[in-house]
Amino acid sequence: MRPILFSKSLLPLFHARSIISGQINDPFVAGNILESLLLADHTNHSKGRALLSFCAHRSTFMYNTLLHAYVSNKLPSLALLLFDEMLHLDTTPNNHTFPLLLKAMGQTGQLKNGASLHSMILKYGFSSDQFVRASLIHFYGSLGAIVDAFHVFREKSEPSVSSWTALLSAYVKNGNLISAREVFDEMPERNLVSWSAMISGYVQFRQPGGALVLFQEMMGMKVQPSHSILVSILVAVAELGALQEGKWVHGFLERSQIYLSSNLKTSLVHMYAKCGDLLSAKQTFETLRERNVDLWNAMIAGLGLYGRGEEALELFADMVHEGIQPDDMTFICLLSAYSHSGMVAEGRKCFEIMRKVYKIDPKVEHYSCMVDLLAKAGHFLEAVEFIQKMPMEPNDRIWGSLFGASRIYGDIGFGEAIGKYLIEMEPHEPGCYVLFANLYASTGRWKDALTVRRTMKIRGVELEPGCSLIEVDGMVHEFLVGDRGHSSSNDIYDMLDKMAKIFDV
Incomplete structure (x- = not known):
């Protein structure tokens, strides 16, 4: 029977009537009330626990619903205790129970206990369930047990897309991009999760060129990118300084009328600033609406990157005027801007305002910015005194x-x-x-x-060998010291020899 979800406003009424009428003892009714309660707000797990305890007859669905709430709130110990109770009361777990428990085990980092749970999965006959298998692969991979993850993957001759994606994510999470790419290339079917995992893996492990090439392949196959993929690509573009590629992505967002999430907005401004186009960064920032603190921080950081400390200070004033509460990252961006601009007095004042006005305790990053500011200005003794006053190790x-x-x-x-x-x-x-x-x-x-x-x-x-990047006609070329792997390396070295002779180098 299909579950009935009660609206948030009517939920207390139905709950009260079910208790008075005794229908709360019907697992179907109690399960619907419990799910409605936790869907309205998954932090209501305490009320959910109380409701479950009140019921004489508890279904697997009810336990799974509360398990989901515990895992969503990162309360793995409560989830595992609930599972013990579930077994003690002879409530049989199903294929929805074990993925939740594996997530809880992953949150605690208990590899040994996870292996015991694996045995229980075999006992209950869920080892062939595609979602349980994918959860097992993800669990082992998240804890670095790649061999175990691979064994689970190979247990079935035709793994599901979710199992392929879980194995791919396991390799990416552990920085094994070569194996991850091999899995990605072998996948009989790719979904957005697999594309995203591979692209974000390249970005996370500092291979932005690989991310960009894969994104171009993806677009060539007419696969519509997700928000997370677009954010990853903008980060990759920023790392490469590939301005033309960044402009193309911005144009794609506008042509496709894609909703700009806060992460996309911030990534756009960050990309333009990192690529050296501060004017486009400012224009983009000014045209965006609903600007949150991350977007303001990105623009302040962009100004600071080019020594525009005064402008960064003005922007901070505008931010406060618009009612945006600065966070610890705001002051890192400001202090960095003052450091690039040599604004020592403003930096000292900023550090004090952060502590006294906004009640933000300085982190090591804030102290690092202040030491950098003072040292660059030649105030060595003050910088050393600053280090000595730090509440943490420099x-x-x-x-x-x-x-x-x-x-x-x-x-x-x-x-x-x-x-x-x-x-x-x-x-x-x-x-x-x-x-x-x-x-x-x-x-x-x-x-x-x-x-x-x-x-x-x-x-x-x-x-590590030195590396340089250059963008020509929208294509990014990467060069390593002594590298002759580029397709035009002979022509390049010939031209360098000619230039050396001309300038007598």
Whole structure:
């Protein structure tokens, strides 16, 4: 029988009548009331628990409904206790129960208990159910047990689309993009979830070029992208600085009359700013309506990126005037803008306003911005005092700001002390060694620079090859140091040789 959902306003009336009439003991009626209660607001799980406890006869559907509420509210321990009660009262779980329990197990990170649940799934005969199998694959993959996820996937000769997608997501989540792409290419059928998982995986693990190529393939196949895919692509475009591609995506959004979610709005402004088109970023920002704090933050960050500290301050004033409450990210964007603009006094004032007026406790990112601002302006002692007052341990970025500034101002002794400390903190971070060696080289201390390089080599610290990107006619080309993999590499090197001769390089 199809469930009957009661409206939020009538729900208390039906609930009261069911108790008076005794119909609350009918699992069908009680289940409908419970589902209506939790659909109206899934945080009503306490009331749902009370209603379930009141019922003498409890159905599997009722338990599943409350399990869903617990999982949605990230209360896995309550979900697992409820399942124990369900078994104790001889209520049989079904194919909807186990995916919920696997989600709860995933939230607790209990791989061993999840394996026990896997055995129970086999016992109840749900191992062939496509949704249970997909949930098992996702569970194992989310906890890094890729081999187990693959075994579940291969247990059936013809896995469902959901199982393919779950395996793909497992590889992506663990950064194995090569295996993920192999799975993606083998999929007999792809849905939006699989396209999104592969594209977002490329973006998440810093391969924006791969995301862009796959998106172009997707559009060529006339697959309508989801909001999450479009957001991922705008992030990839921003990382690549592929302005023409970004403009095409913006045009596609307008042509297709796609609703601009808050994430899409923010991604558009961020993309234009990162691609160097601050004018388009401002124009886009000004035409958008219903601007939330994330969108304001993106525009403030964009202005700060190009040293427009005064404009960032004006925009912050407009934001407050419009009644938008700033958050901790707002002040990170502002402090970063002041750092790029050398606005020390404004930075000090901003830090105090954040704490005293908006009651926002500074995070390490806020301290990092302030140290960077002070160090770049040559206020080394104040920067050190700022670090000493921090309620948390300073990270390598904070020390790196001091180190970089000491090199600019020629304070080699100060920089040397910080450089040694950085290498002790991050012994496998190649950037620390390179900066330290460059500090010595900048003052002619070649022997010391060579010693740092040798130490780096002895410790097996490898430096990733340099990479550059260029956009030509809407196509992004990526080049690595010494790379000859580009189809036009011979022509490129010939031209470089000619230029070297012309300029006598």
